Amino acid sequence: MNTFVSFYWSTVGRKFWTALTGICLVGFVIVHLVGNLTLFLGNQAMNDYAYFLETALHGGLRPFGELALLVLFGGHAFTALSATLQNRRGRIQAYAVSRPAGGRSHQTLSSRTMAVTGLILLTFLVLHVAQFRFGVGFEWHVTAESAGTAHPVRDVYRTVVEAFHTPLWMGIYLFVMVLLGYHLRHGIWSAFQTLGTITTPLRRTLFILGAVLAVLLALGFLVLPIYVFSMVDPAGPFQSVPSALGGAR
Amino acid sequence: MSTQSMSFNLRVWRQDGPQAPGRLVDYKVVDISPEMSFLEMLDELNVQLIRRGERPVEFDSDCREGICGMCGLVITGVAHGPLPATTTCTLRMRHFQDGQTIEVEPFRAAAFPIVRDLVVDRSALDRIIQAGGFVSQNAGSAPDGNAVPVPKDDAENAMDAAACIGCGACVAACPNASAFLFTSAKVSQLAYLPQGRPEARRRVAGMVRQMDLEGFGNCTNHGECEAVCPKEVSIQHIARMRKEYWKAILG
Numbered sequence: 001m002n003t004f005v006s007f008y009w010s011t012v013g014r015k016f017w018t019a020l021t022g023i024c025l026v027g028f029v030i031v032h033l034v035g036n037l038t039l040f041l042g043n044q045a046m047n048d049y050a051y052f053l054e055t056a057l058h059g060g061l062r063p064f065g066e067l068a069l070l071v072l073f074g075g076h077a078f079t080a081l082s083a084t085l086q087n088r089r090g091r092i093q094a095y096a097v098s099r100p101a102g103g104r105s106h107q108t109l110s111s112r113t114m115a116v117t118g119l120i121l122l123t124f125l126v127l128h129v130a131q132f133r134f135g136v137g138f139e140w141h142v143t144a145e146s147a148g149t150a151h152p153v154r155d156v157y158r159t160v161v162e163a164f165h166t167p168l169w170m171g172i173y174l175f176v177m178v179l180l181g182y183h184l185r186h187g188i189w190s191a192f193q194t195l196g197t198i199t200t201p202l203r204r205t206l207f208i209l210g211a212v213l214a215v216l217l218a219l220g221f222l223v224l225p226i227y228v229f230s231m232v233d234p235a236g237p238f239q240s241v242p243s244a245l246g247g248a249r
Numbered sequence: 250m251s252t253q254s255m256s257f258n259l260r261v262w263r264q265d266g267p268q269a270p271g272r273l274v275d276y277k278v279v280d281i282s283p284e285m286s287f288l289e290m291l292d293e294l295n296v297q298l299i300r301r302g303e304r305p306v307e308f309d310s311d312c313r314e315g316i317c318g319m320c321g322l323v324i325t326g327v328a329h330g331p332l333p334a335t336t337t338c339t340l341r342m343r344h345f346q347d348g349q350t351i352e353v354e355p356f357r358a359a360a361f362p363i364v365r366d367l368v369v370d371r372s373a374l375d376r377i378i379q380a381g382g383f384v385s386q387n388a389g390s391a392p393d394g395n396a397v398p399v400p401k402d403d404a405e406n407a408m409d410a411a412a413c414i415g416c417g418a419c420v421a422a423c424p425n426a427s428a429f430l431f432t433s434a435k436v437s438q439l440a441y442l443p444q445g446r447p448e449a450r451r452r453v454a455g456m457v458r459q460m461d462l463e464g465f466g467n468c469t470n471h472g473e474c475e476a477v478c479p480k481e482v483s484i485q486h487i488a489r490m491r492k493e494y495w496k497a498i499l500g
């Protein structure tokens with residue numbers, strides 16, 4: 001039998017990939033949040049962290065990580081959205097009157113809007129990567145000396161501070177982080193249900209724990225821009241050369 | 250027995266044939282006893298329509314005691330009506346308010362074409378069963394009791410799955426019109442038992458394939474199916490079916 005084709009193209013197979021990539025993305029988002037908390041430690045800590053990511057494993061971590069993320073995000077969005085289209089074909093004529101039955105249902109606003117929140121996340125992701133990874137519109141650098149030559153290093157701390165002092169960016173981030181929480185409110189427990197046999201008591205527990213984790217993650221990402229926005233001295237001591245390059249400590 | 254009588258404003262989906270356009274039509278029914286089932290109330294409506302020389306409302310039913318799975322309507326927006334764990338035929342009019350407006354629609358799914366009015370063709374579910382939902386090996390005559398040990402939990406789970414009457418409410422209620430709950434119940438009821446194991450792989454692969462061919466949607470774990478299921482079949486069986494499927498495809 002054409003095993004792998006059916007493993008992808010069947011409804012059951014496709015959903016497996018959505019869930020697997022989704023869970024990996026949740027893992028990534030947690031690591032990402034923890035890394036971003038270096039912001040609270042100030043300019044030096046954040047730029048050190050950014051420099052670490054750029055240079056770890058002889059510079060191999062970043063290309064490898066970025067490729068993995070591209071595959072994860074791409075695979076997740078593709079499998080999820082193609083399933084969404086499949087689902088829309090499942091019912092051609094809508095009900096005149098339809099309402100959730102409540103009771104034992106796990107249907108929530110979050111579960112009904114997964115494709116919408118997902119698409120907004122995807123759009124946001126493009127902006128986010130352009131802005132913070134490639135520095136489009138935020139081209140701040142510090143000059144570092146290494147091996148005797150001076151060369152510019154991106155000032156990630158300043159990029160973040162400048163971005164979050166722009167009310168528009170600030171607003172976009174706040175909005176999208178709330179939507180991330182919504183996406184994960186259904187996504188986290190749903191991925192467990194998709195990936196394994198879940199007995200009813202465990203499922204009910206995960207349904208609640210998933211919501212708690214979703215709220216925590218959304219709050220974590222909300223706190224950062226709000227903190228930066230409310231900083232008294234946004235200009236701060238910029239020019240923070242990574243300490244690995246001889247910057248101040 | 251209550252002597253009070255009730256009246257309702259019905260809004261019933263009328264559609265002349267599979268391709269014809271349909272619409273909700275308003276009817277008033279009076280003198281309805283609270284003890285009547287929903288289908289008996291529709292019978293009353295039909296008596297009234299026949300007297301007026303109009304075509305009666307067509308709907309499916311058979312046992313009228315909640316075991317055959319033939320009946321099935323979406324009532325006030327919920328498959329089998331607002332009462333949990335109930336079929337349309339065992340839903341009583343006392344569960345509605347006197348004078349209430351009640352919308353009545355057929356089970357809607359691309360894989361359930363409307364035949365007429367409230368009657369839909371659910372043979373897609375039969376074809377899923379035909380694709381593997383059975384045991385075909387010769388099992389001989391009935392074994393001695395306890396000759397084939399079955400752990401209690403497995404027996405309970407198989408029985409819970411086997412409670413499915415195949416009415417299709419899970420499909421009707423699912424925002425994706427997915428048949429995962431039905432198919433998983435039919436996979437689980439055999440997968441948990443030793444008699445079902447020899448053909449387990451072929452069974453689940455064939456049934457999932459047929460389910461997809463029929464044009465049902467994918468499962469995104471809304472769990473709406475379990476909430477409307479007259480037999481309260483759990484979405485635990487969906488997780489079980491997925492696991493059986495990995496085993497069948499990769500194992």
Ligand code: HEM
Pocket residue numbers: 015018019020022023025026029073076077080081084111114115117118119120121122180183184186187188189190191192194469470
């Ligand atoms: C921040 C990154 C994201 C994370 C952490 C994430 C996480 C998840 C998880 C865990 C699931 C559940 C999988 C399952 O139930 O089997 C899921 C489902 C889904 N995701 Fe994402 N996702 C992210 C981004 C996206 C993006 C960018 C899109 C779309 C472009 C998207 C669209 C969807 C859709 C449509 C579903 C299916 C709905 C459902 O299963 O109920 N997600 N996501």
Ligand code: FES
Pocket residue numbers: 309310311312313314315316317318319320321336337338339
């Ligand atoms: S008519 Fe048999 S279950 Fe309702």
